[in-house]
Amino acid sequence: MGIFDFLDSIFGEDEPKRYSRKKYKKKKNKKKKYKSSGKTYVDDNGYLRYLDSDLLVHRVEASKKLGRRLRKEEVVHHKNRNKLDNRWKNHH
Numbered sequence: 001m002g003i004f005d006f007l008d009s010i011f012g013e014d015e016p017k018r019y020s021r022k023k024y025k026k027k028k029n030k031k032k033k034y035k036s037s038g039k040t041y042v043d044d045n046g047y048l049r050y051l052d053s054d055l056l057v058h059r060v061e062a063s064k065k066l067g068r069r070l071r072k073e074e075v076v077h078h079k080n081r082n083k084l085d086n087r088w089k090n091h092h
Helices: 003-011 020-028 057-066
Strands: 039-043 048-050
Touching: 048 057
Parallel strands: none
Antiparallel strands: 039 048
């Protein structure tokens, strides 16, 4: 019994759908990347944000350092407590 047969049995599919592994892997391997123009502004809390996407600059820099997108519950701290210092060495 494959994973898709198991899922179909749980969700009550009459005819189990067959998926090729190539299509499944192709969808799974797509990575979303942050895109920004590089223009920033300081928001009301004192953090730098990108103008075009309104993303926090320190979160984007931390995700580049890790090589993946950050989850919502992950927090990025500034080591020297300067909110405008977004060097990758300053994040933890």
